[in-house]
Amino acid sequence: MVGASETTELGVIPQISQQQLHADAALNALADAGLTVKDIDGFATAGDRPTDLAYYLGITPKWVDGTAVGGCSFMLHVRHAVAAIMSGHCETVLITHGESGRSGVGRGGFASAPASLTGQFEMPFGPMGPTSLFTLPVLRYMKDYGMTHEQLAMVAVVQREWASKNPRASQRDPITIDDVLNSKMIAYPFHLLECCLVTDGGGALILTKSERAKDFPQKPVYIIGTGESVETPMISQMQDLTSSRAFTVAGPSAMKEAQITHQEVDHLMVYDAFAHLPIYGLEDLGFCERGEAPSFIWEQNTAPGGKLPMNTNGGGLSYMHSGMYGMYAMQESIRQIRGVAPAQVPEAKVSLCLGVGGMFGASGCIVFASEPKL
Amino acid sequence: MDKPKRALPRPTPETAHFWEGTKAGELLLQSCSVCKTTYFPPRPFCPDCGSRKVEISRASGKATLDSYVINHRNHPAFDGPYAIAIVKLKEGPRMMTNIVGCPQTPESLVLDMPLIVKYENVSEEITLPLFEPEGDDNE
Numbered sequence: 035m036v037g038a039s040e041t042t043e044l045g046v047i048p049q050i051s052q053q054q055l056h057a058d059a060a061l062n063a064l065a066d067a068g069l070t071v072k073d074i075d076g077f078a079t080a081g082d083r084p085t086d087l088a089y090y091l092g093i094t095p096k097w098v099d100g101t102a103v104g105g106c107s108f109m110l111h112v113r114h115a116v117a118a119i120m121s122g123h124c125e126t127v128l129i130t131h132g133e134s135g136r137s138g139v140g141r142g143g144f145a146s147a148p149a150s151l152t153g154q155f156e157m158p159f160g161p162m163g164p165t166s167l168f169t170l171p172v173l174r175y176m177k178d179y180g181m182t183h184e185q186l187a188m189v190a191v192v193q194r195e196w197a198s199k200n201p202r203a204s205q206r207d208p209i210t211i212d213d214v215l216n217s218k219m220i221a222y223p224f225h226l227l228e229c230c231l232v233t234d235g236g237g238a239l240i241l242t243k244s245e246r247a248k249d250f251p252q253k254p255v256y257i258i259g260t261g262e263s264v265e266t267p268m269i270s271q272m273q274d275l276t277s278s279r280a281f282t283v284a285g286p287s288a289m290k291e292a293q294i295t296h297q298e299v300d301h302l303m304v305y306d307a308f309a310h311l312p313i314y315g316l317e318d319l320g321f322c323e324r325g326e327a328p329s330f331i332w333e334q335n336t337a338p339g340g341k342l343p344m345n346t347n348g349g350g351l352s353y354m355h356s357g358m359y360g361m362y363a364m365q366e367s368i369r370q371i372r373g374v375a376p377a378q379v380p381e382a383k384v385s386l387c388l389g390v391g392g393m394f395g396a397s398g399c400i401v402f403a404s405e406p407k408l
Numbered sequence: 409m410d411k412p413k414r415a416l417p418r419p420t421p422e423t424a425h426f427w428e429g430t431k432a433g434e435l436l437l438q439s440c441s442v443c444k445t446t447y448f449p450p451r452p453f454c455p456d457c458g459s460r461k462v463e464i465s466r467a468s469g470k471a472t473l474d475s476y477v478i479n480h481r482n483h484p485a486f487d488g489p490y491a492i493a494i495v496k497l498k499e500g501p502r503m504m505t506n507i508v509g510c511p512q513t514p515e516s517l518v519l520d521m522p523l524i525v526k527y528e529n530v531s532e533e534i535t536l537p538l539f540e541p542e543g544d545d546n547e
Contacts, residue, residue, distance in 0.1 A: 048421075049421045050421055050422075051420035051421055051422055053420070053422075054420070054421070054422050054451070054452065057451065057453065061453060061458060061460065064458060070457060070458045071455075071457075071458045072457075072458075090451060090455070091455070091458075092454075092455035092456060092458065139420060139421065140420040146415075147418075148415065148416065148417055148418035149417075149418040149419075149420050151449050153415065153417060153418065154417035154418070154419065154420075154423055154427075154449070155417070155448075155449045155503065155504060156504045157414075157415035157417070158414045158415055158416060158417055158530070158534075158536050159414075159492050159493075159504050159505055159506050159536070160414065160479065160483050160485060160486055160490060160492055160506065161479070161492050161504075162479060162481050162483060165479075165481070166477050166479040166481070166492055167492075169477045170475055170476065170477050170492065170494060171475050171494075172475070173475045173476060173477070173519060174474055174475035174494075174519065177519045177520075218480075219478075219480045219489075220480055220481070221477040221478065221479045221480060221481070221492075222477055222478035222480070222489070222514060223477070223514075224477070268449075268504075269494075269504075270494045270502055270503060270504035271449070271502065275474065275475050275494065
């Protein structure tokens with residue numbers, strides 16, 4: 035512990051919101067340690083979301099913990115931070131707490147509460163959930179890189195092609211670009227078939243030490259690299275509307291930890307709540323140069339038989355999407371490495387799985403492999 | 409003034425100056441006295457360097473259209489499809505807003521078009537900063 039501090043004042047503080055209580059304590063602790071926010075690469079909090087606070091403080095974390103189990107959450111954060119530092123996930127962790135328990139100033143609860151930054155500076159302008167928020171940056175991408183409406187539609191067409199091979203997929207009938215562009219307009223430029231499904235489901239995972247893995251009935255799948263980050267709870271405040279900063283931290287962290295090159299990735303999952311996510315993912319992970327992912331997908335490189343099979347379950351666009359799709363993306367990576375996927379990629383040994391949280395607010399990335407080390 | 413149908417903001421002590429500003433017809437940003445970063449949304453320290461030495465600065469109200477969607481789902485505060493936009497202020501920061509004073513169509517909403525702030529009083533306490541095409545005087 036190299037820095038520790040409470041808020042400047044304690045007691046009754048109606049002139050400071052809950053979020054600023056976190057920040058006040060954080061700035062005091064940083065001063066105590068002789069550090070600035072730029073020295074922090076790990077962040078944990080409870081009560082409020084780590085995405086909100088890391089953004090508010092100006093932190094770009096490589097490790098995030100939002101474990102929330104009540105008043106002792108911060109003890110769990112300390113324990114998790116020790117493990118993270120020892121394993122090299124990050125070097126310097128900031129853990130914050132702030133609670134306007136008496137005055138109730140800016141005590142949110144949910145992310146779009148009227149006193150939250152999103153509630154004050156986005157919700158008044160009429161966004162209605164992900165369809166009109168997550169989609170907001172894409173016109174900028176289209177203008178900057180010349181992506182066409184047809185290229186965006188192709189993302190959905192290719193994923194339906196994968197879904198057609200999967201009996202568990204919700205939508206399996208093949209579709210054309212015209213089908214996509216003639217489907218109902220949801221939020222220009224997004225049509226219905228460029229938005230994810232809304233379905234019900236669940237998933238679970240069990241992990242143990244790799245030395246024990248061979249004692250179990252199933253072929254083991256090893257985790258050889260991981261990465262994570264958060265950027266902002268406000269889509270309007272992304273650093274760059276054509277790239278997810280959280281992707282650009284989480285993806286390369288995972289690949290570096292796994293010590294793999296792009297050529298060694300046999301199978302890719304990119305969380306696709308909307309058709310533009312695989313495009314941002316391919317570029318932010320470095321599989322494509324800036325502006326080249328639309329033509330990469332157009333030329334069938336991610337389709338069945340292509341050199342980089344992606345979203346092989348059909349994805350959130352065609353397989354299933356219950357709201358938090360990340361679990362299903364990992365399930366497909368694991369099926370591919372086990373060799374039991376309905377649309378099996380031949381000799382899939384390394385699968386990279388990139389997730390998004392919120393609306394480009396957070397990211398987690400896992401590299402799965404058939405062997406403990408390449 | 410219509411009955412408010414929008415989700416209205418509840419100012420906090422750290423953002424109150426912004427909402428007092430829009431009510432008085434001013435768009436207020438903050439600037440860091442140490443590293444000179446101009447930023448939004450409001451907070452009493454610089455998100456770039458962490459300094460608490462920040463001051464309030466008045467923006468020009470000029471912006472360009474950075475990105476948008478035209479939402480086709482029904483919303484009680486809007487008649488028909490309406491644009492939700494991200495604008496880039498002349499001073500640098502971006503903000504979410506609506507574009508008013510022009511048709512809500514891709515043909516009329518051209519990226520990078522110049523915009524100027526237009527204040528809309530939506531409740532006794534709250535005035536929202538909306539934007540309209542610059543030079544198109546519809547009065």
